[in-house]
Amino acid sequence: MRRAGSWGVLALLFLGAATAHAEEADEALLAPEEEPVVPPTEDTSIAEPPKEPEPTAPTGGTPIDLQADEAPATARAPGKKAPKRPPKAREGFQMDIRTGARFPAGSASGAPGDSLGARYAWQVPLTVGLGFKLSPHLYLGGYIGGARGSLGSDQRTRRACRHGGGCRATAAELGAQLSYSFSPAARWNPWISYGLGWEQVIQSLSTDASDFRGYVEETTTQGFTLAKLGVGIDHRARVGIGPFAEAAVGQYYANKTLLGDGTLTKEIDKTALHVWITLGARLVIAP
């Protein structure tokens, strides 16, 4: 219950930040002009765009003017509001929070019928990334996250779960991630990412069936995330927000079983590749 509460608080924080972003975007559209407006002239030829400022030398944590990929400002009639420019490209600290839904694919092990979808249902992940933009385009950082969901499609597990008690899956992940921004100074910044790390999923089952009251079983499966491939696009304002998709290819190497008063850790004989496919939104601090 307490866990569910903390997840709710985090979700509310995410929504709050997203709402703030939306309000900020509205403000930006209503903001007073920051650039001089070229008055209309009798000349019908297209007004020359104002000169772009020269890019400044990159310094740690300071914004860098990289507006070259933006459309040049054009002449506007007086009275019309100019949209606010996106924040300048940055180097230094950056943080992101991701959430959405992730879906299992592939096999948890090489044993017959041991698909990832049979073990785990879809999950709600929450991942926090912390790192540095080494250049306006390149980000390197670490991530830590968790996910919650139910047990998978395996019929025997489902039969046991129908008898009350509790059935759930809880995941954790930790690793490093590198991402590349295609337009770090633009309002819309598409990006791709690659990560690798460690992951585990705990599936737990308890049943309240009359003959088996007090039966508790928990299996912790650990493995490596070999390739966490992501793609997305951020809408950049004071914070960035945007959709992303991710495929995390991994391989589990060990199962730890807790059953009754005994615990057993065993390496997986026949390993196999699995994929967690995530669709969701990410919030970027210092985009």
Place this chain on the structure above:
Amino acid sequence: MNSRRSVFSLAAICLAALLACKEGTDNPAVSRLSVKVHGAGGELTRECVYLPVLLGSNLERTIPSSAGLRIRIEATRDEAHITTSGAFPNVKRTVTQATLEAGYAEEFSLDVQGARYQLNLASQCDDD
């Protein structure tokens, strides 16, 4: 006439729902293996081992007995391997989860350091 038919229909639906609930509480998909050793002096060992339910779960348990007999059980959700050491002849048996669910009982006579013992394996534990 119509109201009587409605009452019958309602009763049939309730009965079907009750039967559905009953089916749900009968079989929770958990299988057990009862292990008992007894000799002339009475019962030496009594254990009820639960087979795992979750995919990926494993179980290993060694049941010692004061007579020098050791019973080892290695189980997954699909089957249990039972082996003994310190007896003649030693037992080596694999019992599948399907067999346990259908009902299983087997008795083995063992010679442990010159004394006779009976090893009973069954799918029903004493509290069943």
